[in-house]
Amino acid sequence: MTEPLDHHDALIYAMVTTSAVDRAMTDKELARIGQVVSHLPVFDDYDSSRLVKTAEACGELLGTEGGLDRILLLIRSAVPKKLGETAYAVALEVAAADLDVKPEETRFLELLRESLDIDRLTSAAIERGIRARNKVL
Template sequence: MPSDRKSRAGTIDHHAALIYTMVLVSAADREMTDRELATIGDVVSHWPVFRDFDREKLSSTAEDCANLLRDEDGLDQVIETIRAALPKHLCETAYALACDVAAADGRASQEELRLLEMLRYGLEIGRLEAAAIERATRVRHATL
């Protein structure tokens, strides 16, 4: 990646990277639904990785991601920003969060599925690991 792109994106912490991941998936089909937003809020409130996150920063962090997405190369920029900010051991966590947001409406759109593929590649998640995470997501979100 060119250094000018990275300098425009700035650096973020792991909390912001995880939030950017969820916002990215939610915005993939150009419609951030109430269920997706509720999922993001629930994750930030309950997942252990967010225990030391100031929840008052959730809206501004999500807005920062949305602003980056408006750039001409926004999608690539956000994915690179996420990748650069996450320690390797949180990449699978980010992918799991992305899958949960995609599943929040009961069905992932084509845009969300394509974005999950891009995230899997960008975060260097192996096919087997991705399949396991996706299966766990289906199991958690199963209904009658």
């Protein structure tokens, strides 16, 4: 995608990048992206037929020189301040989907948190909520 992202695309870029940053997009991560898009109110007015095209564009950009930095800039530019925490939370949902958060995913989440200017207390609360939602025995 060469045009600016809208907030939906930016949220999807955050999720896809979280999944792809370790070079292994698992079925559970992909399914979680679909679940988030299907169930969260922020996507109620989203045309889900765009999801695959948007995810592919994100993947292509991620594979280019400086792609990760460009993705973070695109996300920061397209996510309204009031959706910053949502962007961080949906990215965390994808990281937690397979119950195995890789170091590359952790690093991307740190960069995303910084890029969206989410303070440590808020991010810790979001992380704790995601952790609680994904606990298994």
